[in-house]
Amino acid sequence: MQSIRRLLSAGILLALFGAAQAQDVKPRTFTFGYGLNEQSNQGRAAKVFADKVEADSKGRLKVRLAGAAALGSDVQMQQALVAGSQEMMVGSTATLVGVAKEMALWDTPFLFSNTREADTLLDGPIGDRIRNKLKDKGLVGIVYWENGFRNLTNSKRPITKMEDLDGVKLRVMQNAVFLDSFRTLGANAVPMAFSDLFGALQASTVDGQENPYNTILSSRFYEVQKYLTVTNHVYSPWIMLASAKWWDKLTPDEQKVIVDAARASRDYERKDTREEAARAMADLKAKGMQVNELSFGEAARMRNRLTHVYAKIGMDVGMDLWIETQNELMNVRTSHHATEAKRPAPVEANHPVPAEVKRPVRKPSST
Template sequence: MSIDTFKRGLVAGAIGTLFLGAAATGALAADIKERSIKLPIVNQLDHPQGLGAKKFADVVSAKSGGKMKVKIFPGGTLGGEQQVASAMQGGTVEASMMAPAQLVGMIKEFVLLDFPFAFANEREADFVLDGPVGKKLMDKLPEKGLVGLSYMEQGYRSITNSKRPIQKMEDIQGLKIRTILNPLYIDMLNALGANAVPMPFPELYTAMESKAVDGQENPYSTAEASKFYEVQKYMSNTRHIYNPQMLLVSKKFWDGLSADEKKIIQDASVEARDYQRKVAREMDQKSRQELIKHGMLINDIAPAELQRMREKVKPVVDKYAAQVGEPLVKEFQAELEKARVAAK
């Protein structure tokens, strides 16, 4: 080997070592602390909500080199959504996933996303949630002690009950239907002729088993994962409200994070969102088939009957639209129209 070749080898080796050293120093220099993040959810780990939470936990761990660990508490073990939201505001729980509908008591504008029969399909929902209206709603969270990261999916809510199938609007008359602690949901079900019974989700199965309520309204995946087929005979495909899920963190927790840690959590939330939406949509029809296998009788509803239901709840929509305010409602409707035009 010539002296020149030997020198060139030394220089190349030194440069390679320098680059490796710089990369290692960069990783070590990232401002990431050992952190344990509690993330309670009301559903089980095999529910789309649980799968989204698990994906988020895995990505946070991978991106932080195992320093930031997300511990999931499924099945409402830390309480219902209202309790968890309060715990997040107080800083004793770091993160959670829940429907924006659960937060209407503190931010009235979130009711916009619950307008009955607003979203014709998931594509429209994605367009609105990931656009300026979705961001405008999330921007209201920090003043209430929460930070929104991304919108995932729970799905379309339909009614189950233990008494009869719902083929027409009159079949809802007199049924005691559990719903969430949200005034619009209560008004909507009452307008359709039901007796709405607001109740935390962890109490629901027992209430249906004891016949304290006749039924409830949730997507197929929730009914399957929670084994509602054990205490409910009928499920009618009303698809009356589309429910997103929101991945949230406590503002007290968020404010204590470094810029590097915030980026890890934000990036993980987007990756988890895209994965969770895909999985939720794949699981929807699978869950329907599983419910049927377990003996639940599922029926679709004629378009004319669904239109009657839409007309019946229109005064409820108008009531809450007035509370939200005309500018935001118009912006919401304009985004929906854009989504429909884009799909043509």
Template sequence: MRKLLLATTALAIACSAAAAPAFAEFKSRNIRVSNGINADHPVGNGIKAMQACLDEKSGGKMKLTAFWGGALGGDLQATQALRSGVQEAVVTSSSPLVGIVPALGVFDLPFLFANSQEAYKVLDGKFGDMMNQKLDAAGVVNLAYWENGFRNLSNSVHPVTKWEDFSGMKVRVMQNNIFLDTFQNLGANATPMAFGEIFSALETKAIDAQENPYVTIDTSKFFEVQKYITETNHAYTPFLFLFSKAIFNTYAPDEQAALRACAIVGRDVERQVIGDLNKKSLEKIKAAGLQVNTLAPEEQARIREKSMVVYEKHKAEIGADVVDGIIAELKEIRK
């Protein structure tokens, strides 16, 4: 009995001794994560997985609190809050940030990526790292590239099956010159607007159309105020999981490493859930009565052909090295 007691006490001491140094570097952290999309978007699943990972690594000390539907401001506004060190994190599209890091515009080039696999290779590899250095220089740490997905067009006026159908259509675009030019070049009346304003602008018919991945069209309920969808797949603009550099720099190395590692765990879950949900979102959109069109291969080719001027036009402002770099890398991947 005495031996058992001694052994248990020894074990208890050993455990507490082991527990203390393991989490010594971790402080209680409340990390606010701003999102434009809603809680039922797969980013929600990603954040849950990231939290479970952080719980394990920090002994429950690092807590993520997600804010949804732009409650802490739109992508751009939240990113500025990170840069000035007043907010910890945001999951944002790259596109509204080109004014801060012009090289990010490379992801806005129409028809750049052919599928998500090649996007993952570019983003999670050397090219993504190079972009992360530019983001770092602008005061934000990109923990990982999460997913929004391939973008498709929805509208309330008529089916779009060829580029001429864009003529005069009022299309909301992200606050980004490359998107603006891409749609103007197709004949649309493109209007830059923050994400949070889309639903009511569609509802009041201030705009006819918007473009986003199926999962976003589903979870942000745009299908409720739209009649037609065309599977254009015209761009894959990534989500960035950004952290305020000013705040990140005050964290201990273990805390920083935990955030980086767990953002990747969350990314993998988020991408997986998007992959699963994509079809279901499309089914839901169809069930709501929307007419879904695909582009005939020759029409897809015509749109792509017509859009290529955008590459040359924006090459200098994105950085010729960046544009040439990604094209060379894609060539390599496609071999």
């Protein structure tokens, strides 16, 4: 009887000790950096991510959000991730081209006609393959978010034709494809971190910039930019990244919590971004911006001028990847057109389909 009592007492003590230990376990807090402000589409989606991580981990993981470029530019945060001094971030794919050359595929001017095509490629095997190229470089690519179709703003004049870009000092991302593209189109392209952009526009260090409507609005560029030209010249993705040094120390369960939360934030962010973009144009007009739309003919002239850029992208990312991408885009368009043919009326107005992806797939030098 005494031995039974001793066993019961020992069991109770062990249970109490285990409960005390569980209470003493502190949540693991990690930092998630982003460039835009808290009220932006990026900031709202970051909050969705942080809340879901904490809920799904039952408080064992917590996210410390750091927006408004508080931790530096995208490039600086990427370097911090590689070093292991920062855990996570979301930022542009364009600044990763120097890390993984395949990322340059997403910078191709007029690559996508609409968001449906972008989602299909980014979330499919092509997007996964490019994202996975980062692991050997000290980064873990988790999901792609949407920045959106990029459009031009400037303080000098409306851009109605390609020649209007001549002499315009245009800030572009620190990315060779963007620099080459806009210099080819006649602009004086200047590479600059996003965190420095508003001040440069305010001081007239640069005349203009190019970004999606949402970013133009949330960053208050309308205060220092008079003209907005709807060009939809590049679909711009963001990518959620983790430090490989930190990621490899997480348990499989912890990694799953983060991946699930990342996917939920991606779905939220894309929906939010697209709804906001539809409202942003009206807001920008109301705030005094003069808006014009680049004609189809002028967009075609720009595409034709960029032939050597397409050739270089194909060579840089690899011809197999380039051709696979063009074939996948044709499959998406063919499938969509077949579906639409069964409908009584069109349901969506697409962006103009670039000439180089309408034709049969060839090497970029022939586009």
